[in-house]
Amino acid sequence: MTTLRNVSLIGAPTDIGAGARGASMGPEALRVANIGPTLESHGVQVVDRGNLTGPYNPWLPPVDGYRHLQEVAAWNRAVHDAVYAELKTGRMPILLGGDHCLGLGSISAVARHCKEQGKKLRVLWLDAHADFNTSELTPSGNIHGMPVACLAGFGPKELIEIGGFSKEHPAISPKWVRQIGIRSVDAGEKRFVHEQELEVFDMRYIDEMGMRHTMELALATLDANTHLHVSFDVDFLDPSIAPGVGTTVPGGPTYREAQLCMEMIADTGRLSSLDVMELNPALDEKNRTATLAVDLIESLFGKSTLMRK
Numbered sequence: 059m060t061t062l063r064n065v066s067l068i069g070a071p072t073d074i075g076a077g078a079r080g081a082s083m084g085p086e087a088l089r090v091a092n093i094g095p096t097l098e099s100h101g102v103q104v105v106d107r108g109n110l111t112g113p114y115n116p117w118l119p120p121v122d123g124y125r126h127l128q129e130v131a132a133w134n135r136a137v138h139d140a141v142y143a144e145l146k147t148g149r150m151p152i153l154l155g156g157d158h159c160l161g162l163g164s165i166s167a168v169a170r171h172c173k174e175q176g177k178k179l180r181v182l183w184l185d186a187h188a189d190f191n192t193s194e195l196t197p198s199g200n201i202h203g204m205p206v207a208c209l210a211g212f213g214p215k216e217l218i219e220i221g222g223f224s225k226e227h228p229a230i231s232p233k234w235v236r237q238i239g240i241r242s243v244d245a246g247e248k249r250f251v252h253e254q255e256l257e258v259f260d261m262r263y264i265d266e267m268g269m270r271h272t273m274e275l276a277l278a279t280l281d282a283n284t285h286l287h288v289s290f291d292v293d294f295l296d297p298s299i300a301p302g303v304g305t306t307v308p309g310g311p312t313y314r315e316a317q318l319c320m321e322m323i324a325d326t327g328r329l330s331s332l333d334v335m336e337l338n339p340a341l342d343e344k345n346r347t348a349t350l351a352v353d354l355i356e357s358l359f360g361k362s363t364l365m366r367k
């Protein structure tokens with residue numbers, strides 16, 4: 059196992075890119091659900107870096123297809139710098155979101171690190187949504203629906219240039235991404251996903267082929283030189299078990315399917331960075347979604363309920 063055993067928790071308390079308020083309380087809810095001590099009980103050394111700061115949420119309508127673009131950029135710069143600093147010192151960053159627009163700051167930092175270290179990058183995007191909108195395609199203007207497109211170079215300068223990248227030399231190639239659990243994609247967004255050849259394992263695929271086969275494909279061809287990043291949007295999970303998110307979509311993975319997904323990632327021993335996004339305590343029931351997220355993260359770090367040795 060090469061999974062880093064030194065973890066840094068980074069809180070990013072904002073809902074600046076979301077369509078509902080409350081993901082700003084996500085980091086604290088994950089701490090209340092004991093994320094730190096739980097990881098420590100599995101032999102992980104955990105340091106909590108506390109929370110980043112950034113602009114407050116002015117809750118304004120979109121301008122030119124983007125809601126809160128400058129504020130989103132400021133938050134993502136802060137996330138980028140914090141995640142990059144942890145990777146630089148050999149620690150494994152866990153970003154506690156915050157809405158999923160911050161996947162941009164986190165993954166651009168990971169991509170920059172990989173580029174400098176000559177490593178390959180594989181991004182597993184666990185989500186109900188593809189988050190592949192642009193300002194022309196978005197039905198909402200909410201930037202949490204756009205981070206994957208921005209990372210691939212399709213987005214405003216303010217976002218795609220974070221970490222020294224550009225339209226010509228974006229942070230990631232769509233080829234490095236595997237999306238899992240997808241079941242809500244806007245019409246124009248869907249066309250763009252196909253055009254850019256994103257590899258999507260949607261819920262229909264998981265229904266038909268099973269989570270095991272899905273994860274075998276999503277994790278295929280990882281090698282010792284691959285950095286595995288997991289961007290876990292809590293709305294990946296079925297809303298019956300995870301109600302505490304802003305954009306629920308029925309028909310997501312069950313508890314067992316989600317556990318298997320996490321366990322198979324853990325088995326690779328390659329997990330090197332993680333985002334835990336979109337948890338919204340304002341919509342949760344007695345913190346059950348945060349508690350479930352922590353339970354699944356335990357599996358991601360190798361908790362095993364297996365009987366076999």
Ligand SMILES: NC(=[NH2+])NCCC[C@H](N)C(=O)O
Binds near residue numbers: 157189196199242
């Ligand atoms: N990270 C998320 N929860 N994204 C939801 C995006 C919803 C919708 N596709 C939009 O762009 O507005």
Ligand SMILES: [Mn+2]
Binds near residue numbers: 158185186189202
């Ligand atoms: Mn998302």
